[in-house]
Amino acid sequence: MTGSRAAWLFLAPALLVLAVFFLLPVLGALALSFTDYDLYALADLHNLRFVALGNYWMLLHRPQFWAALGHTFYFVVAGVPLSLAASVGAALLLHSPMARCKAFFRTALFAPVVTTAVATAVVWRYLFNTKYGWANHLLGMLGIHPVDWLGDPHWAMPTIILFAVWKNFGYNMIILLAGLQAIPGELYEAARIDGASAWRQFRHITLPMLGPTLLMVSILTVSGYFQLFAEPYVMTDGGPLESTTSVLYLMYEDGFQWWNLGVATAEAFVLFLVMFAATAAMLRLSRSGQTGDEA
């Protein structure tokens, strides 16, 4: 059949790229994580040894890895709800029939999304400078003492979370706005005739109708936030006291500073498993929530 041959020719370049530069390295990573690939193996492959689950076992007993996992969870658990709240709030404001200059506001609120994370992280580092930064200047006007945002282990991660919310909320805002616009107006009409308050309309029409979009957006955001790397790399070097060292930051250091590639790939795989479990749990929760509502 010539039709099917043509199809494979059209597919070949893209499939080849994905197979050789993604699928193969992913399988390679799995294999690599069962070895002690390090600087010596990099110099001479004869030094490579099979260690089975040794790297994973070692990670389980390494406080530094648990700490990195903890910091990553902190970023996800605090950052995702804040980002989603900001996205929902902004989308509701933009959707309101009373809002003016919608096109301008939409563009302005979305602008941080397209900017380069590294560049805007640099900007935030100066805005949150202890002595000359605007953040402390504004707090000072309210009579609040300056905070050592990026130098205090308690404040560094919250500052990075604030940055992430600012940088990312516009993305989900656009998707949620489209979701809001897809809700039929008659539903609100009927609710108004029945005398439902604005809050009750939001609770019983907007939220349920937006449910599937919210779920999808949450899953994508959780996956994205687990991959925290550039922000601590630029803003804090993983510090202070390693308080912003994420799993990927640790992986980068282990892999490319110390050349422990076996350990680093094991870290990457654990992160992958955690992300997978989180996604599955969210899908599961939403499903049981739905059947619970119907019952």
Add this chain to the structure above:
Amino acid sequence: MNPRLAKALINGLLLGAAAVALFPLLWMLAVSFMPPGTSNALPPPLWPAHPVLGNYRQLFEQAGMARYLLNSLVTSAGIALVSLMFNLMAGYAFAKLSFAGRERLFRALLGLLVVPAQVAMLPLFLMFKYAGLVDTYVGVMLPGMASVLGIFLVRQYARGLPDELLEAARIDGAGELHIFVRIILPLLRPVVATLAILTFLTAWNDFMWPLIELTGQGHYTLPLGLASLAREHTEGTEQMMAGSVLTVLPVLVLFLSMQRHYLDGLLMGSVKG
């Protein structure tokens, strides 16, 4: 609530949110024109009293910014062009050409989206090291030359094209390549624009893979150059802001000029379901 009050509240909140979203960007722009050292003052200045271009000149003449800018342009444009071509071909094949196992293969591709890209990066580095591709343009670009999301977008769009067009062309004896180039590509123009800008922006802003792959400053892209300046702590605030402007401005301008295409793509990519 009083409707006039509600209206004032809603627009006031929007104004406040827009101010928060834009302030860091406008402040960056303002400080980039301040003479070195003058932004570190109390209260922190908002506007350059005597605007200068010296920070930009310094970056180009001493920090190698021109080189980074060129590297960013070359790699991002390269990735955008090649991946556009490959994704268009594959997306069209998944949408309009019949072959055994089409749906299964497509679902397998979507399955790849679950795996975070960073898992592949360490072995990829080793592969490229043995192949002599570390610290090269090609090495930065190769993994980005096709993307599942891109194939998905093209497939979504191409499925809406009428089959009769293809059948008529085949009856007229047109070859498959001819049909693709002459009939399909012109019809895919909206998705071409969307995909081109999406990939270009993603490639421009990409950080982790270039950081791993590019070991020498000669091939650094703008984000890498800026990050290394930031970690050295040698440049002043004003120069760092000028560097940030140079990194952000091209993508911001591109986005503003092609906003509709970009947002269309974002919405299409998000209805995966």
